[in-house]
Amino acid sequence: MHQDTKEETAMPEIIKVRGARVHNLKNIDVDVPLNQIVAIAGVSGSGKSSLALGVLYAEGSRRYLEALSTYTRRRMTQAAKAQVDEVLYVPAALALHQRPGVPGIRSTFGTGTELLNSLRLMFSRLASHRCPNGHYVPPTLAVAAEQPLFCPECGGSVRAPGAEELAFNSQGACPTCGGTGIVRTVDESTLVPDESLSIDQGAVAPWQTLMWSLMKDIAREMGVRTDVPFRELTAEEREIVFHGPAVKKNIIYQNKTSGAAGDMDFTYFNATYTVENALSKVKDEKGMKRVEKFLKQGVCSDCGGTRLSAAARAPRLRGISLDQACQMPLSRLMEWVAGVSASLPEEMRPMAESICQSFQTVAKRLMDLGLGYLSLDRAASTLSTGERQRMQLARAVRNRTTGVLYVLDEPSIGLHPSNIVGLTGVMRDLVADGNSVILVDHDTQILSQADWLIEMGPQAGANGGQVVTQGTIPEIAQNRASQIGPFLAGTADIHVRDRVCAGELFALGRIHLSTAAIHTVKPLKVDIPKGRLTVVTGVSGSGKTTLILESLVPGLAALSGGTTLPEHVLKLEAEGIRQVKLIDATPIGVNVRSTVATYANVHDELRKIFARTPDAKELGFKAGDFSYNTGKLRCPVCDGTGTIDLDVQFLPDVTIPCPDCRGSRYGREAYQVKRGDCSLPELMAMNVNAALETCKDLKLVRQRLEVLKDLGLGYLTLGEETPSLSGGEAQRLKLASEMGKTQSDSVFVFDEPTIGLHPLDVRILLGVFQTLVEHEATVVVIEHDLDVIRNADYIIDMGPGGGEAGGCVVAAGTLEEIAGSPNSVTGQYLI
Numbered sequence: 001m002h003q004d005t006k007e008e009t010a011m012p013e014i015i016k017v018r019g020a021r022v023h024n025l026k027n028i029d030v031d032v033p034l035n036q037i038v039a040i041a042g043v044s045g046s047g048k049s050s051l052a053l054g055v056l057y058a059e060g061s062r063r064y065l066e067a068l069s070t071y072t073r074r075r076m077t078q079a080a081k082a083q084v085d086e087v088l089y090v091p092a093a094l095a096l097h098q099r100p101g102v103p104g105i106r107s108t109f110g111t112g113t114e115l116l117n118s119l120r121l122m123f124s125r126l127a128s129h130r131c132p133n134g135h136y137v138p139p140t141l142a143v144a145a146e147q148p149l150f151c152p153e154c155g156g157s158v159r160a161p162g163a164e165e166l167a168f169n170s171q172g173a174c175p176t177c178g179g180t181g182i183v184r185t186v187d188e189s190t191l192v193p194d195e196s197l198s199i200d201q202g203a204v205a206p207w208q209t210l211m212w213s214l215m216k217d218i219a220r221e222m223g224v225r226t227d228v229p230f231r232e233l234t235a236e237e238r239e240i241v242f243h244g245p246a247v248k249k250n251i252i253y254q255n256k257t258s259g260a261a262g263d264m265d266f267t268y269f270n271a272t273y274t275v276e277n278a279l280s281k282v283k284d285e286k287g288m289k290r291v292e293k294f295l296k297q298g299v300c301s302d303c304g305g306t307r308l309s310a311a312a313r314a315p316r317l318r319g320i321s322l323d324q325a326c327q328m329p330l331s332r333l334m335e336w337v338a339g340v341s342a343s344l345p346e347e348m349r350p351m352a353e354s355i356c357q358s359f360q361t362v363a364k365r366l367m368d369l370g371l372g373y374l375s376l377d378r379a380a381s382t383l384s385t386g387e388r389q390r391m392q393l394a395r396a397v398r399n400r401t402t403g404v405l406y407v408l409d410e411p412s413i414g415l416h417p418s419n420i421v422g423l424t425g426v427m428r429d430l431v432a433d434g435n436s437v438i439l440v441d442h443d444t445q446i447l448s449q450a451d452w453l454i455e456m457g458p459q460a461g462a463n464g465g466q467v468v469t470q471g472t473i474p475e476i477a478q479n480r481a482s483q484i485g486p487f488l489a490g491t492a493d494i495h496v497r498d499r500v501c502a503g504e505l506f507a508l509g510r511i512h513l514s515t516a517a518i519h520t521v522k523p524l525k526v527d528i529p530k531g532r533l534t535v536v537t538g539v540s541g542s543g544k545t546t547l548i549l550e551s552l553v554p555g556l557a558a559l560s561g562g563t564t565l566p567e568h569v570l571k572l573e574a575e576g577i578r579q580v581k582l583i584d585a586t587p588i589g590v591n592v593r594s595t596v597a598t599y600a601n602v603h604d605e606l607r608k609i610f611a612r613t614p615d616a617k618e619l620g621f622k623a624g625d626f627s628y629n630t631g632k633l634r635c636p637v638c639d640g641t642g643t644i645d646l647d648v649q650f651l652p653d654v655t656i657p658c659p660d661c662r663g664s665r666y667g668r669e670a671y672q673v674k675r676g677d678c679s680l681p682e683l684m685a686m687n688v689n690a691a692l693e694t695c696k697d698l699k700l701v702r703q704r705l706e707v708l709k710d711l712g713l714g715y716l717t718l719g720e721e722t723p724s725l726s727g728g729e730a731q732r733l734k735l736a737s738e739m740g741k742t743q744s745d746s747v748f749v750f751d752e753p754t755i756g757l758h759p760l761d762v763r764i765l766l767g768v769f770q771t772l773v774e775h776e777a778t779v780v781v782i783e784h785d786l787d788v789i790r791n792a793d794y795i796i797d798m799g800p801g802g803g804e805a806g807g808c809v810v811a812a813g814t815l816e817e818i819a820g821s822p823n824s825v826t827g828q829y830l831i
Contacts, residue, residue, distance in 0.1 A: 012089035015056065015405075019085030022054035023047065024465035030454060032056065034089070037427050037437045039450035041484045042468070043758040044728045045460030045715060049409065052440045053095060057407040058082040060093025091436060093405040096392045105180055106169050109383065110326060110376030112391050113366060114398075118359035119376065120163040122337075123322045126344060126352050127315035131156040136316060139344050144351060165312065166322055172312030174303035181307040184279065187296035188242060191271045192230050199226035204241060206274040206294055214251060218268045221249045244270040306377065318343050323377070329520075329803045331372035334363050365394040368426060370419035373520065373541035373803020384545060386414015386752075390423075397426055402434035412443040413755055416539040416784050417829045424449040442758050443785075444487045448473055455482055461687060461715030487759045494759075494787040496766040497533075502814050505529045505794055511747070511778065513552055514571035521546045521807035526796060528552075530576075531744065533769050533779045535792035537818075537826040538810070541802025544782045545751075549582070552780070553749055556580035577778070578745035581738065583753070588722040588730045593629055593641065596725075597684060597718040600736050602704050609698060610680045615673040626680055628665040633673075635661035642719075665719065684719035691718055707739045710771070712764035728756035728765075735768060743777030754785040762787050786829055790815060797824045 015032040025047050032038055040048045059082050110116030125144050128136040131151035137158050142149055149158040165171040173179030190205065197203040199216045207215045220226045222244060224237045233241070245268070252263045269277060275294040282288050299305040306313065306323035313321045318340060325333060337359050341352040366372070369390040380388070389411060396406060411423055423446065427437050441447060453476050457468040469482050476482050477489040486492035508531035515524045521543040528534050536544045555569040560578050588599060597603035607626040610616055625632040628640030638644050638658035642665045657663040666681040673679060678694055686694065688708045695701045708714065711732040716725075725733065731753055738748070754762050762785060769779050769791075781788060789795060795818045799810040811821035819830040 015090045016086070016088040017051075017055055017084065018087075020051065020055045021083040022058075023050040024461060025050050025055070026465040028465070028467055030467050030470070032438070032454070033452050034091070034436045035431060035434065036451035037431060037439060037449065039439045039441060039447045039453045040456060041442065041447055041453060041758070042456030042464065043460050043483065044712075044726055044756055044761045046456040046458075046464035046758075047466075048440045048456050049726070050465070051454070051456065052407050052438050053409065055082050055084055055087065056090060056405065056438055057093045057095045059084065059087040060090045060405050060407075061095070063090065064092035091403050091405040093407060094396065095407040096389060096396065096409065096411065105379075105381065107380035108326075108376060109371075109374045109378040109380060109391070111169070112380050112388075113362060113376075113394060115330075115359060115362055115366075116167075116326070116376055117163070118355060118362070119322065119325060120166040121355050122340060122352075122359070123166055123315045123317055123325075124161060124163040125355065126340065126348065127317040129158050129160045130314045130316075131158045139317075139348055141348055141351070161311065161315065166308070166315070168307035168312070172308050174300060174307055174309050176302040177300035177307070179307045181300055181303065181305040182297050183300045184292075184295045185298055186272045186275045186294055188272065190294050191242065191275075195231035196229050198228055198230065199224065199241070203230040204271050206271050206278070209290060214266055215269055215271075215274065217251050218249045218266055219244070221251070222247070222268065240270070242271050244268055246270075246273070326377040327375055329373050329375050330363055330366060331803070331805075333376070334360060334367065334372075337363075362394065362398050365397050365426060366390070368422035369394060370415065370422055370540045370802065373801065373805065375803075384414050384540075386540065389413060390415075393423075393426055397429050400433060404435045405438065406430055406435055407438045407440075409440050410442075410755060411439065412441050412446045412784075414540055414752065414784070415443075416537075416825065417445055417786065418825055419540055420445050442754070442756070442761075444484070444759070447484065448488055453484075455484055457483060459715065461717070463715060483760060484758070492759065494763075494790060496763050496787075496791050497770045499791065499815065500529075500532055500793040502817075505532060505814075508532070508744075508776070509575060510573075511552075511556075511577065512571065512573040513547075513555065513569070515547070515551050516568045516570055517807075518550070518568040519543075519546050519807075520803045524551075524809060526809060526812070528778065528780060528796075529794050530778045531773065531776045532793040533773055533781070533791070534794045534796065535781045535783050535789050536796045536798065537783065537789055538798030538806065539800075539802050539825055542798035542800075542806035543808075544798050546807075547796075547798065548749060548780060548782055549751065552747075553580055553582055556747055574747075576745055577747055580747045580749065582749045582751070583731055583734050584751045588725065588733065594722040595684075595718065596688075596708075596713075596716050596720045596722065596733065599722050599733060600704055600708055602701055602718065603684075605698075605701050605704075606680060606683065609701070610673055610675055613673060613675050619669070619672065621673060626670070633667055633670040635665055635667050637661065638665070640665045685717065687715055687717050689714040704736070707736050708733075710739065711735060711768055712761060726756045728753070728761065731755075732765070732768065739768075739771060743772060743775045747778045747780060748772055750779070750781045750783075752782055752784070754783060754788060759787060766791050789826065789830065795826075797821070797826045799823075799825055 013034055015034060017030045017032065020028050040052050042048045062081060126139055128138055130136055131154060133154045133156055135151050135153040137149055137151055143160040149160060151158055168179035177183050192203050193205055194203065199219060202208045216226050219241060222240050224240050225233065247268050248265045249268060250263055251266050275291060278291045282291060308323050313323050315322065318336065328336065337356050340356050341349045344352050371387060371390055393411060412420060415423060430437055439450060447453060450473060453473060454470040455468045455476065457464050457466065469476060469479050473488060477485050479485050506529050510530060511528040513526045517523050524547065536548055538544050551569055554566050555572045556574055556577060557580055558565050559572055559574055565572060588594065607623045610626055611621060611623040628634040634640035635658055637660035642658055642663040644656060644658050664681040664685060670681050671679045683691060683694060688705050692702065692705045692709060695705060713729060713732055753765055757765060766788065772779050783789060792815065795813065795815065796809060797811045797818055799806050800823055811818050811824045815830060818824050818827045821827045
């Protein structure tokens, strides 16, 4: 009897998933171990995220929310029930998404990690505070006890600020910039964009667009010639236009509507004040759009970009102010915090140690995750995707939860192989605290650290959605049915393309870039071979993004557009380069009407073809009628979206496939128009591979579909919504229009293109790079994936560390040269 009771109360060891049908999952049953690190692998589109996020996270978070009161639930965005028969023993779940939301202007690395809270508390409770006469009161327990303070030198009363008064999002904000650290000022170079025009012809742009056209009449009254090209005006005339005084002039004007003439006194608004006046009256986004083209952002002169008021910058701890502490990289700040207690009187040390300990615990996690190069004042909007995701992860560990299911979507994004060790340590800490970790990733280094691996597949889209195999890492590595197994065992061949020999690297020319110091990147001089595959590597924070995305890309864009180079770009030589294209993994649009066929320019062509069929002519349909945005043939129930939303009062809205068109977006009449034995709605339901067979006699459509197939997207359905595509799929689809052209004048820049890609998909991507190079394009890739690095013609390795410890080109050359470089961290992993 006692034994039975013990068995009944035993804690469950697995999550039981039965009949999962989310997206492409094929009614699967799977057991997911609890209190372990469980990895889910598989090719792109095989159903990994559907299982991890669409089933496990969706059900874990939904059930937690359902336990709350109706009143509380009503105020929250609720998730719909996942399409699954049963999920047993799933804990409350938290997801750390592949692409965290972009933070607002007020968010910094310090606020996002909450390290700034501990630091503000230190400066409030432990610092020396300034009296009204500029003397400093030594640190004292009287501050924490809220006792009155008096200056030992002049006897003046001193008020110690609370932590809230040191916050730039609250009472400690700089009054000039409102705590943002930046101010908008008028950019005089935009006021007269074309100096060949006269003022009468509209040379002064703000007077034209901001409805002050009378100002040209007043300027004429003030002695400015308005009928000559602006470039011919004297310095005095220009001064009147840009900064003239607000004098009153009597002007005769004619009403444009009635034609009646009259005279009135008008005050002169110079071009600069016209913009400033309009800015002060802006109430909405539309108004801001009209004004912002005349503005430039600059560092606030009052706070120097620190965001803090003079009072908040006054307290001193260990000889520095709060803003100076925020400017240190985290690695150095940790050392500084470690010395705070010893710098204080004996009686204050217990309190100091408690505050400092809370800071150090969080900071150590961030250091383990390779973020020690970031300073607390770094704007969160300038952080990379990987950096923001690791901030999320550190926050999760700090909370010391237990019994939670953490779902991590590609945590290896942006991580150099040397940083992955810290990431595994953090996941182990989560499990040690009694949590479970589900991990969707492709990086074999991180997959090999899992306790259990579930492999989805066997292929993508309709040919995926099944559990191929599962087991421990050694079992998967030996399993012949596994596609990831050879990569885990180290037996897979990763050689995809023939690299150019060292002597031929610069045979097609070079792009030369020279930059001044910016952020933590030192002055650089870099050569990139034209018509080759160049990979830029380096640990997190070493300066890859600054070199390529903030210097090379805007520099080439300025060069091809005939505009001035970015301030820090000193020199850029790129003979013959006419365009630069940044291909990133951001989702394609948010419009549910955008599909694979519309984005790849296949749908428009098909509409024209179906409009020429005998059926269409007989029924009187034209090409426009086949549009599911506006056409006559779109489904009348869902208006061509393929889905309808059901409002279920206190429950979340339920989105279901349209019961009339069953998701095809077309009304029944569209099925009557056939080409051969296939209607357009039936064709849109096919995947690219099947559609190729059906459209083999349509030259243009066939060519465009073949490009999609060559990009490894043959499994996508033509009618699939583009917002639902993964990052890797979106990136390759963006390339569709570029393939097959001669590209000798083009530079293609890829920012971590292997995000979301299985090692087998990486081979396809390398094939795409090779196609571009064969068409003489210059391909530059920021990447950590060792397979991509090993296939590069030329490697630029940044480092040696992150932040202040990086920002230099450690080594540049062929694979063999980088592997043999003693200074290259990347080289150690290429041997």
